[in-house]
Amino acid sequence: MEFLGSVINYILNLGAPVFVPFIMLIAGLAVKMKLKNAVSAAITLGVAFVGMSMLIGFMVSAIGAAAQTMMARTGLELSIIDGGWTTMANVSWAWPYAFAMFPLQVGINIVMxxxxxxxxxxxxxxxxxxxxxxxxxxxxxxxPIFGAVPSLILAFVIASFQIIMELNAGDIHQHRIEKLTGIPGVTCTHRMIFFGAIYYPFDVLLRKIPALNRPMDAAALREKVGIFAENHVIGFILGIIFGIIAGYDVAAILMLGVQAATALMLFPMISKLFMQALSPISEAISEYMNKRFAGRKLHVGIDWPFMGGASEIWFAVIVAIPITLIWAVILPGNKILPFAGIINIALIVPAYLITKGNTLRMVILSIIGVPFFLLIGTAFAPMITELGLATKAIDIPAGQLISNSSIDAPVFTYVFSFLFTFLRGNFVPLALGVFWAVGYFFYARELRKEEKADLAASQEVKE
Structure with missing residues (x-):
């Protein structure tokens, strides 16, 4: 068992740019793709992942540094270090039972x-x-509530539920994602899209305001404001604003403007590589399934970066940075200083999907969403720090706490981790869980209705 765990951990530790293309290569060959086509698509997918990672790292180093300078100018001291998602991943893999999760996920997916x-x-x-x-x-x-063994069993039960919900989220979002990205047969199974259940009730209210229910994606903005809605121009303007707020000199302000313009201009280019890689694989899988399961269509679920070509996402991500810093300063109970998680994709991608790229509603939803990330990141800090120290997965100074200001699916994770604390008088997770469940139900219903309506409309056109 220990050997199996070591092998699984070794393979997974190769990282998404190696591991995910490898899985897609195997999937392509399994559905009878030609070897040269499957290899080409897999390598292209790896290149796309590396390219997206490089650009995000570039943004973090440039814009993140400016954000920290802005925070430093306030003189505010927050006690919890933001280690970002990479630190959370390292701590997670160090958990003694981590190796068992991989076969659990694969097994549940196959059975379903x-x-x-x-x-x-x-x-x-x-x-x-x-x-x-x-x-x-x-x-x-x-x-502390149930004891060690019952808690471990409960942990795997809840993890299994998360696996099932990720598959369900992939199913219900696939049609809308295909409409937004133009990539057929692909969906997102990353848990970050669970946060759409929190956004949904607020977005329903925002839609009732006429000014907020008009087309306001990148294409619509270009028609209204021309060059000022172009990716590189938006990036340059935002970079200049950030540089000024951070107190940079003229040269540094201009450089930050060009760096932000570079990032926003290159994101759609990298996104095209995902389409180039995924389209032939998804088409091969669909063709294979149609031959063996008449009328059944299989979707491929992957991480969010294939949606990274949407200008709306990056516009909202950058605008959300000062919003996050303001909340960090004024939010009662927050102890985390946003740093490594300042580029909060998990905050914006669910807003992009739920609003269909309406940039103004995306920004408003991010204002609503940030407190959830900060407060839950604060609540998780003691547990993350304790595991990190126990496993020596990360080097943490004595007396220091570490967490993440952009934990994926913060509400889902918090609710199902703290749910049973109601036995000790804490009913907040239970109430928040009800809110999440209701939001998810009605959001899922809307997505299903949209898919059926579009299908019926396309059939009418064919007739």
């Missing part, structure tokens, strides 16, 4: 496909660490 409870093949196996993260938080919170 066979029983026709999902049409999504989750190829995002590298992000299995997200289930590990949930599981070890569950153990940390519930062991």
């Amino acid at each position: 496909l066979m029983l026709k409870k999902t049409d999504t093949f989750n190829a995002d196996l590298w992000n299995v660490w997200g289930k590990i993260f949930t599981a070890f938080i569950v153990v940390a919170v519930t062991t």
Whole structure:
């Protein structure tokens, strides 16, 4: 068992740019793709992941540094270090039972496909660490309540539920994602899209305001304001504003403007590589499934970066940075200083999907969403720090706490980790869980209705 765990951890530790293309290569060959086409698509997918990672790192080093300068100018001291998602992943993989999560995810996916409870093949196996993260938080919170063994069992039950919900989220979002990205047969199975359930009730209210219910994606903005809606121009303007607020000199301000313009201009270019890689694989899988399962369509679920070509996402990501810093300063109970997680994709991608790229509503929703990330990041800090120290996965100074200001699916993870603390008088997770569940139900219903309506409309056109 220890050997199996070592092998699984070694493979997964190769990282998404190696591991995910490898899975897609195997999937392509399994559905009879030509070897040269499958290899080409897999390598292109790896290049796309590396390119997206490089650009995000570039943004973090340039814009993140300016954000920290802005925070330093306030003189505010927040005690919890923001280690970002990479630190959370390292801590998660160090959990003693981490190796068991990979076969659990694969097994559940296979069973659900066979029983026709999902049409999504989750190829995002590298992000299995997200289930590990949930599981070890569950153990940390519930062991004092139930004891060690029952808490461990409960952790894997909740992780299994998360696996099932990721497949369900992939199913219900696939049609809208295909409309937004133009990539057929692909969906997102990353847990970050769970946060759409929190956004949904607020977005329903925002839609009732006429000014907020008009087309306001990148294309619509270009028609209204011309060059000022171009990616590189938006990036340059935002970079200049950030530089001025951070107190940079003229040369540094201009350089930050050009760096931000570079990032926003290159993101759509990198996104095209995802389309180039994923389209032939998804088409091969669909063709294979149609031959063997008449009328059944299989979707491929992967991480969010294939949606990274949407200008709306990056506009909202940058605008959300000062919003996050303001909330960090004024939010009662927050102890985390946003740093490594300042480029908060998990805050924006669900807003992009739920608003269909309406930039103004995306920004408003991000204002509503940031407090959830900060407060839950603060709540998780003791458990994350304790596991990090116990496993020596990360080097933490004595007396220092570490967490993440952009934990993926913060509400879902918090609710199902802290749910049973109601036995000790804490009913906040239970109430928040009800809110999340209701939001998810009605959001899922809307997505299903949209898919059926579009299908009926396309059939009418054909007739």
